[in-house]
Amino acid sequence: MDIIAQLFAGLSLGSVLLLAALGLSLTFGQMGVINMAHGEFMMAGAYTAFVVQGVVGDAGVSLLLALPLGFVVGGLLGLLLEATLIHRMYRRPLDTLLVTWGVALVLQQVARDVFGAPNVDVRAPAWLSGAVEIGGLALPRTRLFILALAAVCVVALALALRATPLGRRIRAVVQNRDLAEASGISSRATDRVTFFIGSGLAGIAGVALTLLGSIGPTLGTNYIVDAFLVVVAGGIGQIKGTVIAATALGLMQAFLEYSTTASVAKVLVFVAIVAFLQLRPQGLVSVRTRSLA
Amino acid sequence: MRPRSTSRHGVTRLATASLAALGVVALSACGARVDSGSAAPTTAESCVDTSGDTVKIGFLNSLSGTMAISEQTVHDSLQLAAEEINADGGVLGKQLDVVSEDGQSEPTVFAEKAGKLITSDCVAAVFGGWTSASRKAMLPVFESQDSLLFYPVQYEGLESSPNIFYTGATTNQQIVPALDYLAEQGVTSLFLVGSDYVFPRTANKIINAYAQAHGIEIVGEEYAPLGHTDFSTIVNKVRSADADAVFNTLNGDSNVAFFKEYNNAGLSADEMPVVSVSIAEEEVGGIGVKNIEGQLTAWNYYQTVDSPENDAFVEAFKAAYGQDRPTSDPMEAAYTSLHLWAAMVEKAGSFAVDDVVAAADGVTYDAPEGHVVVNGENHHIAKTSLVGEIGADGLIHTVWSSEQPIEPDPYLEGYDWAEGLS
Numbered sequence: 043m044d045i046i047a048q049l050f051a052g053l054s055l056g057s058v059l060l061l062a063a064l065g066l067s068l069t070f071g072q073m074g075v076i077n078m079a080h081g082e083f084m085m086a087g088a089y090t091a092f093v094v095q096g097v098v099g100d101a102g103v104s105l106l107l108a109l110p111l112g113f114v115v116g117g118l119l120g121l122l123l124e125a126t127l128i129h130r131m132y133r134r135p136l137d138t139l140l141v142t143w144g145v146a147l148v149l150q151q152v153a154r155d156v157f158g159a160p161n162v163d164v165r166a167p168a169w170l171s172g173a174v175e176i177g178g179l180a181l182p183r184t185r186l187f188i189l190a191l192a193a194v195c196v197v198a199l200a201l202a203l204r205a206t207p208l209g210r211r212i213r214a215v216v217q218n219r220d221l222a223e224a225s226g227i228s229s230r231a232t233d234r235v236t237f238f239i240g241s242g243l244a245g246i247a248g249v250a251l252t253l254l255g256s257i258g259p260t261l262g263t264n265y266i267v268d269a270f271l272v273v274v275a276g277g278i279g280q281i282k283g284t285v286i287a288a289t290a291l292g293l294m295q296a297f298l299e300y301s302t303t304a305s306v307a308k309v310l311v312f313v314a315i316v317a318f319l320q321l322r323p324q325g326l327v328s329v330r331t332r333s334l335a
Numbered sequence: 336m337r338p339r340s341t342s343r344h345g346v347t348r349l350a351t352a353s354l355a356a357l358g359v360v361a362l363s364a365c366g367a368r369v370d371s372g373s374a375a376p377t378t379a380e381s382c383v384d385t386s387g388d389t390v391k392i393g394f395l396n397s398l399s400g401t402m403a404i405s406e407q408t409v410h411d412s413l414q415l416a417a418e419e420i421n422a423d424g425g426v427l428g429k430q431l432d433v434v435s436e437d438g439q440s441e442p443t444v445f446a447e448k449a450g451k452l453i454t455s456d457c458v459a460a461v462f463g464g465w466t467s468a469s470r471k472a473m474l475p476v477f478e479s480q481d482s483l484l485f486y487p488v489q490y491e492g493l494e495s496s497p498n499i500f501y502t503g504a505t506t507n508q509q510i511v512p513a514l515d516y517l518a519e520q521g522v523t524s525l526f527l528v529g530s531d532y533v534f535p536r537t538a539n540k541i542i543n544a545y546a547q548a549h550g551i552e553i554v555g556e557e558y559a560p561l562g563h564t565d566f567s568t569i570v571n572k573v574r575s576a577d578a579d580a581v582f583n584t585l586n587g588d589s590n591v592a593f594f595k596e597y598n599n600a601g602l603s604a605d606e607m608p609v610v611s612v613s614i615a616e617e618e619v620g621g622i623g624v625k626n627i628e629g630q631l632t633a634w635n636y637y638q639t640v641d642s643p644e645n646d647a648f649v650e651a652f653k654a655a656y657g658q659d660r661p662t663s664d665p666m667e668a669a670y671t672s673l674h675l676w677a678a679m680v681e682k683a684g685s686f687a688v689d690d691v692v693a694a695a696d697g698v699t700y701d702a703p704e705g706h707v708v709v710n711g712e713n714h715h716i717a718k719t720s721l722v723g724e725i726g727a728d729g730l731i732h733t734v735w736s737s738e739q740p741i742e743p744d745p746y747l748e749g750y751d752w753a754e755g756l757s
Contacts, residue, residue, distance in 0.1 A: 044575060051567035058565065159404040161591060161621025166599075173601040180574065182599035185567065255564045256591035256621060260401070264564050264588070299568040304559040305531045 047179055048300050049293070054185040056292025057192035061250055062265045063272035063284055064195055065243030068236055069120070070270070071278035072216045075128055075237070076135055078142040080269065081262020082149035083119055083241045087112035087248025088257045089157060091164050102167035108249045109191075116245020117238040119149075124237040129230075146262065153259040164252040184253040191250055195243060200281055202239075212236050275315050277325025286326055291315075381481070382457040385686050389425075389432040392417070392673075393452035395463035395473075400440025401587075405665070406465050408617060409487060410435070411656050412666040413462050416673035419651070426677045427684070434458055442472035449473045453482045459686045460485060460676055462669065467491060467533055474499065483688055485676060487669035489612070489634070491537035492745040493756075495713040497692065502672040502707075503665060504635050505715050505745040506541055512720035513582075513610055513633035514545050516735045522579040524552040528569060528593065529584035531558040538584050538612070540756060541747070548752030554578045563589050566596040573607075574600060583611040590614055594626045604629030610722075615663035616731060624729045634664040635718040636704035637731040645703035661730070662703075671702040675709060675716070706740060715743030 062084065069075050091108040098104040123145060131138045170187055173180035203209035214222040215232045223229050251261065268291075276287030291311060298307035319325075383390070394413050396406040417431050425431060434456045436448040445464060452458045453476070460483040464470045467490050477484045477498040489504040517525070527542060529535025539556060546553050554576040557569045570593070573581060585593055590613070597609065610631045616638050619627060638649060638661050648670065652662050675698060680686055683694035696711020708717040717740035723731035747753035 044571070047571050047575075048568065051571055054567055055565050159407065160617060161588065163621060163623035165623065165625060171599065173599060175601070180601045182567075182596070184595075184599050254592060254595055256588040258588065258621065260588075264562055295565075296568050300572070303557060304563055304569065308560055
């Protein structure tokens with residue numbers, strides 16, 4: 043029974059990692075922008091949930107309202123960042139890293155000034171409290187919800203990339219920007235939309251995380267490193283790789299933690315990733331393109 | 336190729352490098368070493384100026400960085416105590432002139448700023464510090480400069496510096512009484528959960544020794560890295576171990592994730608209560624009252640303590656800083672530390688460190704937590720121990736009290752079972 047419980051814990055952790063990393067797989071994976079403020083977009087999503095709950099009151103309604111609103115808030119912040127700073131630095135990844143790191147610190151301080159330094163609380167709706175008991179196994183409802191939410195986000199994103207004109211444009215720009223431009227696609231507009239969606243997904247992740255953890259100005263910093271790890275290990279540019287990497291890392295952490303301790307498991311996961319990247323620097327899945335870059 | 340001047344691999348490598356850099360920053364923040372010996376002369380001539388009608392004292396708290404959230408509250412209550420003392424005519428007729436410095440949540444900065452307060456501001460005493468790392472960093476500075484530090488937070492014990500007064504609880508005033516309470520309640524098995532650093536590991540060593548001597552079985556002992564956010568595995572282990580109670584020494588944000596997971600997994604205070612030693616009134620709101628209602632804490636002070644001294648303290652604090660601000664144990668210990676120093680100085684009739692230390696033994700103060708007495712030998716204070724239950728109002732209500740102040744015993748010398756721990 044313990045093995046099944048850990049299997050669920052691992053999948054659940056994987057789904058949390060996936061939610062945190064999914065947006066990043068677009069902005070970092072597809073566009074090559076190292077956005078250190080991605081975690082703060084998650085934080086913005088979490089505070090959106092807090093504000094919505096303050097206005098609406100009912101925990102269930104506010105959660106369902108906060109999900110789309112978190113997407114919009116995260117997306118708009120991303121759009122603002124892209125339009126003001128990042129688009130000037132597409133050629134300078136190191137500068138982007140430093141600038142977005144600075145933006146992250148600014149956003150944390152803004153949150154501290156607006157909402158106060160102590161953590162705030164977002165109540166979980168009654169239909170998400172407690173656990174579903176299956177044969178002595180307790181599956182927390184919040185974790186089932188996040189698992190489902192992650193699945194919905196992945197499917198929606200995959201469909202959007204695969205089956206919509208917008209998705210085709212995004213893929214075209216990723217695979218060969220010059221050729222895409224030559225075919226009449228505005229790579230500028232495509233970049234903006236991609237960044238909006240990627241940042242918006244961070245907002246959704248932030249809303250979901252209010253069900254599990256603390257909601258404070260530094261929420262994002264707890265997840266940003268793991269999110270980058272997932273995207274790098276998964277292979278940048280492919281959602282498939284992100285999904286597999288998130289699941290694998292989640293399961294690995296859960297089972298290692300079960301047989302050792304949380305600290306040791308974390309170290310072992312890092313070692314495994316380093317070793318893996320030595321063997322496969324491009325990550326699990328990589329895009330084959332004919333571009334020279 | 337306008338936007339992508341780096342190849343895919345280049346970007347990956349860059350990201351990996353920055354992640355590694357982040358890790359290094361995080362590690363260096365934890366393991367910061369202090370080289371205070373070289374900065375400080377071995378014997379110091381005090382430069383404290385007591386000729387005028389004011390005397391300088393220093394407050395050294397983290398007003399920025401991760402610890403600011405906690406230490407700001409201590410800073411506020413110290414400020415309140417200084418204003419009260421000044422309104423009452425000061426100490427030995429001299430008004431207190433407060434010099435505030437920011438420790439920036441960084442042990443090295445604490446050591447540096449402590450040196451600055453002593454040698455350049457010439458303060459008569461310094462009040463502050465929170466993490467054990469910050470205290471350990473400041474200790475050699477105060478010893479080499481022969482100055483005084485008042486440290487207001489409960490800690491892991493096993494320390495007693497002639498230049499530090501410890502006004503928070505040591506282990507025999509917080510953890511041991513909490514264990515006594517659990518044993519009294521018929522608890523025969525415990526699960527230990529803590530953050531992975533010095534305080535929880537030391538505390539759990541003590542708990543293990545206590546358990547062995549008192550027939551309590553430790554059915555599990557788990558540590559999570561600081562900032563750990565996923566507790567499903569640890570809660571699974573707690574669940575299957577099925578102990579009578581959980582002893583929680585987690586610190587910071589991890590508590591939020593732990594208690595949410597604990598509730599969501601269907602565990603509750605009724606079937607398996609959690610006793611925490613790092614959750615005070617300030618933290619309850621952030622965890623969510625609903626997630627932690629009914630769970631237990633061990634401290635020496637709660638806002639709900641029923642005494643005229645506490646009523647006055649709570650009222651004055653709220654009047655100064657806002658009605659929604661709770662008061663907590665470390666805040667009270669800091670407030671008390673300044674009043675104790677004032678009492679020591681009055682008794683000594685002098686601000687000189689040697690005179691104050693010589694006069695310290697037996698100095699008493701009717702603090703908000705109750706009557707406290709300074710122990711001149713180990714520089715801790717006798718405090719009453721309280722076990723509290725977190726109520727639906729977000730405040731903590733006493734369910735058990737040691738009734739009498741417990742004499743401080745930082746090395747647990749008075750406990751047979753603790754032999755060999757220090």
